[in-house]
Amino acid sequence: MSLPPPARVHIIGGGLAGLSAAVELAPQTQVRLYEAGPSCGGRARSYYDRALETEIDNGNHLLLSANPYTFRYLDLLGARDTLRTPGAALFPWYDLRDGLAWHLNLGRGRVPYWLLSPHTRVPGMRLREMAGLRNLLRAGPGEVVADCLVPGEFSRRLLEPLAVSALNTDIDSGSAQLLGTIVRRTLAKGGKACQPWMAARGLSRSFVTPALDWLKRCHAEVHTGQRITEIVREKGRITALNSASGPIRIGRDEAVILAVPPVVASALLPEVEAPDAFESIVNAHFRLPVSTRAKGVVGKAGFVGLVGGMAEWVFLHDRVLSVTVSAANRFADIPSEVMLNMIWEEISQALNSVLTTPLPLTRPRARLIREKRATFAATPLQARRRPGAATSTVNLALAGDWTDTGLPSTIEGAIQSGLAAVAALGFRSGYSKQD
Ligand SMILES: Cc1cc2nc3c(=O)[nH]c(=O)nc-3n(C[C@H](O)[C@H](O)[C@H](O)COP(=O)(O)OP(=O)(O)OC[C@H]3O[C@@H](n4cnc5c(N)ncnc54)[C@H](O)[C@@H]3O)c2cc1C
Known part of the structure; x- marks a missing residue:
């Protein structure tokens, strides 16, 4: 006979993994x-930036x-309409090395019609580079992305930027198997699976506030x-959580979900092997001093991908341009002011011809944020250090983008991990093991 699910669940960590677990559990049991x-x-939230005098996302x-x-x-939260999308698998690109702008429209179906014509393909690509995709889909656990790619413009202009931004790890050390999972779920399924979405008015309005309203x-x-x-344990079960405001007793019919970053999880539970x-x-x-809009495809997408420089993605908001640089440990020694100037030059080159109002010649007010531990390094070695949701402590489950979701550190992985933890404690959850 299976035991009844716990009468109360204590969730440690209010990032998207913890919120996902809380949202799922709250209609079923008491949640704290x-x-x-x-x-x-956590890492997916908005805040008001005093220097820029506007709300921004931390990433x-x-x-x-x-x-x-x-x-x-x-x-579930009624929050899908807080996201925006171009409504198609549309990706505008700009190559800083040779000043070439192009876009990919992957269509809707599984058949990659975009590959049939040199006008709709990645410029300069050779069809034999497509073997790189097959290699990624078949990659073993020890392989890195660079082992799988076939040199050429398809790799340089599409697969490498995809790898670096999806894994947040360079291609020489990034896990080919993890990237293979992304390819299997996106490119291999056709354009319908590749439509880009962004939070229209900030991450918190999409992912956090609706969850808190639901929990209330x-x-x-x-x-x-x-x-x-x-975390206090006796005879294989958690009996108390300590905090600065005193101990929290965990009853015999209560359970805990630990949804904190890996470094904190290992500090609280030394036996947990986690990415390090x-x-x-x-x-x-x-x-920007005045609002600007982009014309054409960039305007429709609301962002542009850059290759051949430091900046990787530029997101266009009304008076703020936000730029992402992934796998950025390599730039740790470059002072922030220098980086801001380099990025400003790159985006001026890429965007000026598509903006309704050109960018100012001198760099405007700017803020550079370095998330030092943005994600675990998605290498084959680190991938082996990811535990599942269930633990040997009977009333404990783990969640977090770093647990064994089969995905790199992503919102999807974090939300999935929360559901896996809920299932591990014996509750109903939308979780089912994929792949
Ligand atoms: C700059 C940046 C850009 C990103 N871009 C993308 C992207 O484009 N697409 C995408 O899908 N993903 C992206 N990600 C990844 C995504 O943000 C994360 O995968 C996800 O937010 C992780 O959620 P989490 O709940 O697992 O962890 P976290 O968000 O780290 O949440 C853990 C929470 O635990 C709390 N905590 C820590 N210690 C304790 C303690 N002792 N007691 C109580 N609470 C504690 C923390 O304060 C935190 O709120 C990006 C991340 C960053 C940083």
């Missing part, structure tokens, strides 16, 4: 969530339509500013 920071959202986030758990979460309606408790400093190497992401935000 503890978040160390002043607000929930630009791009989602693809092949993120089923993310859309399920948003639909379900009478769940959310305690921000409450850092859990110790990380990659940073740099985001540069430029506050």
Whole structure:
């Protein structure tokens, strides 16, 4: 006979993994969530930046339509319409090396019609480079992305930028198997799976506020500013959580989901083997003196991908241009001012011809944010250090983008991991093992 599910679940960590678990559990049982920071959202949240005098996201986030758990979460919360999309698998690109602008429209179906004509393909690509995709789909656990790619413009202009931004790890060390999973769920399924989506008015309005509203309606408790400093265990079960405001007793019929970053998880539970190497992401935000809009495909997409320089993705908001630089450990020694100037030059080159109002000649007010541990380094070695949701402590489950989701560190992985933890504790959840 299986045991009844716990009467209360305590969730440590209010990032998207913890929120996903809380949202799923709240209609089923009592939920208490503890978040160390002043607000929930973790690495996917918005905040007001005083220097720029506007709200920004701590990092630009791009989602693809092949993120089923993310859309399920948003639909449950009634928040899908807080995202925007060009409505097609449309990706504008600009090559800084040779000043070439082009775009990819992957269509809707599985058949890659875009490959049939040199006008719709990646410029300069040779069809034999497509073997790189097959190699990624068949990659073993020890292979890195560079082992799989066939040199050429398809790799340089599409697969490498895709790899670096999806894995947040360079192609010489990034896991080919993890990238293969992304390819299997996106490019291999056709344009319908590759439509880009972004938070229209900030990550918190899409992913955090609707979740907190839902939790309130379900009478769940959310305690921000409450850092859990110790997990007390007796005879294989958690009996208390310690925090600065005193111990929290965990009853025999209660359980815990630990949804904190890997370094914190290993500090609280020394036996947990978790990723211990990380990659940073740099985001540069430029506050424009006047509003500007982009014409044509860039205007429709709301972003542009750059190759051949430092900047990788530029997101266009009304008076803010936000730029992402992934796998950014390599730029750790470059001073922020220098990086801002380099990025400003690159985006001026890429955007000026498509903007309704050209960018100012001198760089405007700007902010550079380095998320030092933005994601775990998605290498084959680190991939082996990812634990599943279930643990040997009977009333404990793990969640977080770093657990064994089969995906790199992503919103989709974080939300999926929350559901896997809920299932591991014996509750109903939308989780089913994929791939
Ligand atoms: C700059 C940047 C850009 C990104 N871009 C993308 C993108 O384009 N697409 C995409 O899908 N993903 C992207 N990601 C990844 C995505 O943001 C993460 O995968 C996801 O937000 C991780 O959620 P999480 O809940 O697993 O972890 P976290 O967000 O780290 O949440 C953990 C929470 O635990 C809290 N906590 C820590 N210690 C304690 C404690 N002792 N007690 C209580 N609480 C504690 C933390 O404060 C935090 O709120 C990006 C990440 C960054 C940083």
